[in-house]
Amino acid sequence: MATEANAITVQHEGREVEYTYLASIAELNKTGQLTRWVKGHDILLYEYEGEIKALSNVCRHFGGPIGYHKHENGVFTCLWHNWRYSCKDGSCLTHPGLPLRQYILKIVNDKIYIDLLG
Amino acid sequence: MKKRFTLQAQFVAEMDCPKEVVMWNYYDHEHLVGTHFKLYDRARVLAERDNWSLVFRSKRMPMLPFYTGGIGFQYMDGNTMKSFHKDSIGFLLEMEALFTDLPNDRCRVNVTYRINTHPVFKIFQGFFTKLFERWFWATWEEDAPMRLRRWKVHKLGFKDFSGIDYINKKGARPERIPYGPYVFDPPVKSSSPIKTVGGIARPFDHSTEIGYADQDFVFELPIEEAAAEQPAVEQHPAQPVEPR
Numbered sequence A: 001m002a003t004e005a006n007a008i009t010v011q012h013e014g015r016e017v018e019y020t021y022l023a024s025i026a027e028l029n030k031t032g033q034l035t036r037w038v039k040g041h042d043i044l045l046y047e048y049e050g051e052i053k054a055l056s057n058v059c060r061h062f063g064g065p066i067g068y069h070k071h072e073n074g075v076f077t078c079l080w081h082n083w084r085y086s087c088k089d090g091s092c093l094t095h096p097g098l099p100l101r102q103y104i105l106k107i108v109n110d111k112i113y114i115d116l117l118g
Numbered sequence B: 001m002k003k004r005f006t007l008q009a010q011f012v013a014e015m016d017c018p019k020e021v022v023m024w025n026y027y028d029h030e031h032l033v034g035t036h037f038k039l040y041d042r043a044r045v046l047a048e049r050d051n052w053s054l055v056f057r058s059k060r061m062p063m064l065p066f067y068t069g070g071i072g073f074q075y076m077d078g079n080t081m082k083s084f085h086k087d088s089i090g091f092l093l094e095m096e097a098l099f100t101d102l103p104n105d106r107c108r109v110n111v112t113y114r115i116n117t118h119p120v121f122k123i124f125q126g127f128f129t130k131l132f133e134r135w136f137w138a139t140w141e142e143d144a145p146m147r148l149r150r151w152k153v154h155k156l157g158f159k160d161f162s163g164i165d166y167i168n169k170k171g172a173r174p175e176r177i178p179y180g181p182y183v184f185d186p187p188v189k190s191s192s193p194i195k196t197v198g199g200i201a202r203p204f205d206h207s208t209e210i211g212y213a214d215q216d217f218v219f220e221l222p223i224e225e226a227a228a229e230q231p232a233v234e235q236h237p238a239q240p241v242e243p244r
Helices: A025-029 B019-027 B119-155 B224-230
Strands: A005-012 A015-024 A033-038 A039-047 A051-056 A075-076 A084-086 A104-108 A111-115 B005-015 B041-051 B052-059 B068-075 B081-086 B094-101 B104-115
Touching: A005 A104, A015 A025, A015 A033, A015 A039, A025 A033, A025 A039, A025 A111, A033 B052, A039 B019, B005 B119, B019 B068, B019 B081, B019 B094, B019 B104, B019 B119, B104 B119
Parallel strands: none
Antiparallel strands: A005 A015, A015 A111, A033 A039, A039 A051, A075 A084, A104 A111, B005 B104, B041 B052, B052 B068, B068 B081, B081 B094, B094 B104
């Protein structure tokens, strides 16, 4: 595994996968949820049922911020028009068939990295 | 003819996005119980055509401790949105919002609120100005990040009821993303029961707000790590200066 300041590279099934730095565990622990634009991706990072997860923070409706409100009862509610998404897997409860993209994470030395292409 | 007096207040503000984005925002009824969930608790579209709509809204104005329901009619007249609100207090409120293009994809919004009433209400001009000043800025501050983000995702190729293509397809952000001008094409396509008898209600009146974080993240090492990564500077003991 190679490390740089803002990325790590991991060998996976014979190919190199780059993971981009997103946040530290300490930052996430402040509220248990945060959002961040990285390389044109708006990422919603959160902890749910003891697991750290990452979803696209761009609502499939009009592009609103899914993670503006802290999730409640396992559901994110988009600020703009109240579209609802499951914390479990990003599935859309308002319009099934329009789920949020899930991102793959790696946690190394209390730093959270994300695969933007996976 | 009876004498009349017009209570009036006017506000001007600018946005870093084209005027069509702001028009979209002003014309979107569904965001009232979303973006403005602290101010509005119900909304219903009673009738709507391309450039006009008749809407029921229940809202709480600043400085007033109660919600008032009322009917509003709004229509587009070129670059101006005109609206008339009659609520349970009984006044007819007229609002005009003029949208003007500025250079570099910016715009100016000029909003005028008026109530034409009996001259005895002249003494309320100060209160009227203060009330609508607070209303204008309260809604502006909630709408501004919405407009900026809407413009941002438009430039990334966002399509309504779909999303951003390279995100959905698990791709990298292309170096160049072609995008056209933002088109405001009313009515705003609705996705909720807002046109039904029940209308829509806000899902909650308060929440734990994490907020927007729409600035691009630039990775910076924490100070102690950055210091640790600095190349070691060679230390040279001071050399005594030889006397000449």
